[in-house]
Amino acid sequence: MKYLRAFAMFWWDFLIGDTPEIFIGIVVVLGIVALLGKGSSVQPFALAVLVIATVFVSVWVEFSRKVKASKK
Amino acid sequence: MSTYVLVAAVFLASCVEMVEALTIVLAAGTSRSWRSALEGSAAGIAVLTLLVVGIGPSLVKYVPIGSLRFIIGALLLIFGLQWLRKAILRSAGLKAMHNEDQIFEDEVKRLRSIPKSTSGRDSTAFAVAFKGVFLEGLEVVIVVLTLGLTNHKLLLASVSALAAVILVGIVGAIVSKQLSKVPENAMKMGVGLMLVSFGSFWSGEGMGVHWPASDASILLLLLAYSVATALMIRVLSWQYKGRLTSRGAV
Numbered sequence: 001m002k003y004l005r006a007f008a009m010f011w012w013d014f015l016i017g018d019t020p021e022i023f024i025g026i027v028v029v030l031g032i033v034a035l036l037g038k039g040s041s042v043q044p045f046a047l048a049v050l051v052i053a054t055v056f057v058s059v060w061v062e063f064s065r066k067v068k069a070s071k072k
Numbered sequence: 073m074s075t076y077v078l079v080a081a082v083f084l085a086s087c088v089e090m091v092e093a094l095t096i097v098l099a100a101g102t103s104r105s106w107r108s109a110l111e112g113s114a115a116g117i118a119v120l121t122l123l124v125v126g127i128g129p130s131l132v133k134y135v136p137i138g139s140l141r142f143i144i145g146a147l148l149l150i151f152g153l154q155w156l157r158k159a160i161l162r163s164a165g166l167k168a169m170h171n172e173d174q175i176f177e178d179e180v181k182r183l184r185s186i187p188k189s190t191s192g193r194d195s196t197a198f199a200v201a202f203k204g205v206f207l208e209g210l211e212v213v214i215v216v217l218t219l220g221l222t223n224h225k226l227l228l229a230s231v232s233a234l235a236a237v238i239l240v241g242i243v244g245a246i247v248s249k250q251l252s253k254v255p256e257n258a259m260k261m262g263v264g265l266m267l268v269s270f271g272s273f274w275s276g277e278g279m280g281v282h283w284p285a286s287d288a289s290i291l292l293l294l295l296a297y298s299v300a301t302a303l304m305i306r307v308l309s310w311q312y313k314g315r316l317t318s319r320g321a322v
Contacts, residue, residue: 043279059161
């Protein structure tokens, strides 16, 4: 049980950790790309743009947090 | 061409993780016992090797390649974006740089405060070195398995990681405590960009995405992500400095 818990904790830390927005972002990105339909010519571009948007949102969240903290 | 990117990604990722592991091993060796620290490191590397040998071939044998590529691609995307995010924040001045010298000093101080055992092997040095190598190495194992399996180049990925371990070991033994000189953030950013490029490509392949330039699309993705990253660093650093200056904090 102890090892199972440690194993689950490892994957939780690895996939989610302190950046749940990245995990959620990637799930959403892959969902959208899948919905565009197999073989669609838009898929590769959509995937790249949405991945960039995900990292931008994640760094912007941290940026806002830092700015808020510096106000205090 | 993607083979070179694969080798570079695995090599750089292994270097970054091994520098972090080496800091812990050096601290354990300096403050406790070199013999036990080296034994702990060797045990850590042995367990990691067993993981690659044990898990790698079975995954290829039992999981359909399409599903494997999709799952591995998604994992690489999440993992790579975490590295990239950290590197962007550090480059933009929003996060402190990783200081290996400070970590080394803190670890030595902590380990010296633990009483030494009277028997031959220093169990603290062994456990600390093993844990350091194993935990840092797990990320390397994941990179080796994911990149190696999707490209059918598990052996090449393993050799690349092993070369990094040997190189960092030799350099570490020579420079000893000057690990802060390693351009860790730049390396982390490079690895993050490569992992995200591979992750996008393989998750796309797994979903049936038709890449216009086939395998060469990995390089195009790498280029697009590099440009976007450079822009993000510029914008963030400019915005952050601007806001701090307007508030008179700088």
